Amino acid sequence: MESCDQLFDAAQRKRLERHDLWDRVTSNGTISAAVMVLAAIAAVVCANTAAYEPIHHFLEQELFVGLGSLTAGLTVEVFVNDFLMAIFFLLVGIELKYEMTVGELTNPRQAMLPMLAAVGGVVVPACIYAFLNKGGAIHGWAIPMATDIAFALGVMSLLGNRVPNGVRVFFSTLAIADDLISILAIAIFYGQSPNLLWLAAAVLVTVLLIVLNRTRHFRLAPYIILGLLLWFCMFKSGIHATLAGVILAFTVPAKCGVKLSNLTDWLGEIMPELDDHFDEDAHVLGQHDFTHAATRVERVMHRVTPPLQRLEHYISTPVNFLILPIFAFVNAQVRLVGVDMGALLVDPVTLGTYLGMLLGKPIGIFGVTFVLVKLGLAELPRRVNWKHIVGVGILGGIGFTMSILIAGLAFPAAEFEVLAAKAAILGASVTAAVVGMIYMSRACPRR
Structure with missing residues (x-):
């Protein structure tokens, strides 16, 4: 097969190479995790200097979102935590749907062990927190239960191919189940008393999104418009508006709008037409039949990629390199x-x-895994041993994004409790990352 380099001149090839380099950089989990960590470090430095007051004043500035009478007032900080994080939850929802469609969550038996281990990694930290805060700030019980999948996988990726693939799959499935449990906790325990009228409007928009999916609409624009409307309705209803992102993800089609079994035959028919209409001596602007046929090919090939995958491509880089660092x-x-x-x-x-x-994360993850395997209800994945499971438990203690979000929801008006929770989250995440990295380097020797 001939190289596609013959389609472009030298300048265009260099641009494509730079674009490929950009794609490799933006798809690197270690780099995106590092950017988020640098943003957190910058925040702590600024918070303890003279820059704190102007930054705090800016974050308290009021914004207005909406159109005409459908307008909501919110501060810059709420905009980041409620609107921008809804886009992050959209990406999380896309990853969940992908895993449930073609990934690790399609096989219930294979996914059972890490998913139940995730339950242990949620229950034990919550119990430790509840025990130490009985009669006090008990409402923050969900803060230590979340694992930051991007941050933790970024740390694990530093070990390269020393980590067996079975460990990565186990940890990824566990972190995805952990995200799902955290989402449910936010929806059930950290929303306000809902406004029934706006909640009914949110349900109606969700029904419209489902109808779009069932009637096989494959353009993204209607989903995005209804998704924004859904966010507004949920924000006004009192339910945490970031959940709109998850709902939108599960209604965007995961199938493509083309019969792939007939695609090769159709391309075989259209290619001679392109060749017949092309005039090498004429300017492309004057070759209307050729450009019309090329546009038809472009439209069809655009529909080959499922809308869910296109949406992920559009938002993954902004989420990882803009939204999460801002958050x-x-x-x-x-x-x-x-x-x-x-x-x-x-x-x-x-x-x-x-x-x-x-402590709660490794105890819960290892404990549930050990019990299930010893009872014969499950088996460790191939090339995964108990040392690896301990390492997964330690890295599971890296909880950043979700934990900080839950801390703000748990203590909306208690400044000292929020400060204590955030300081502990940062300290525990750094400790878990360092200890987990050192431990996994010993548990996964060079091959």
Whole structure:
């Protein structure tokens, strides 16, 4: 097969090479995790300097979202946490749907072990937090239960091919199930009392999205418009509006609009037509029959890629390199100036969050996995041993994005509790990343 380089001149080939390099950079989980960490570090530095006041003032500025009478007022911080994070949840929903359609969650038996291990990795941290905060700030029980899949996989990717593929699959499935549990916790326990009128409007928009899917509409524009309307309805209803992203993801078609079995025959028919209409001596602007046939091919080939995959391609880079760093910068404003560090370190919220993430995660993940395997209800994946499961449990303690989001929802008006939770989240995530990296480097020797 001839190279496609013959289609482009030298300048165009260089542009394509730069584009390929950009794709490789933006698809690298380690780089995107590093950008988010740098944003969090910058937030902590700014929060403890003179820059804190102007940044805090900016985040409290009010914005208005909507059109005409359908307008909602929200601060910059709420815009980031409710609207921009809805786009992040859209990407999470796309990943969940992908795994349930063609990924690790299609085979219930194969997915059962990591999914139940994820339940253990949720229940034990929550219990540790609840035990240390009984009679106190108990509402933050869900803070230590979330695993940041992007951050944790980024750390694991630093070991390269030393990590067996079975470990990556186990951890990815576990983290996906963890995300699903966190989403349900936010929906059930951290929403306000719903406004029934706006909730009914959200249900109606969801029905319209389902109808679009069932009637095989493959253009993205109607889904995006209804998705924005769904977000607005959910925001006004009092249910956490980020869940609109997950609902939208599950209604966007995962199939393509072309009968792939007939595609090769159709291309075989259209290619001679292109060749017949092409005049090498004429300017392309004057070759109307040729450009018309080429446009037909372009439209058909565009529909080969499922809308769900196209949407993921459009939003993955902005989410990983713009939205998540902005979220990290806005929410990692841990100001320690004038804070009693002794009181902060021994506060039950700090201890519950830190110990829940650092101890609860590995205990819950390893414990459930051990019990299921020893009872003969499941088997470890091929080339995965108990040392690997311990390492997965340690890395599961890296909880950043979801944990910080839940902390803000759990303590909307309690500044010290939010500060304690965020400080513990940052501390536990860094500790889990460092300890997990060192441990996995020993558990996964060079081949």
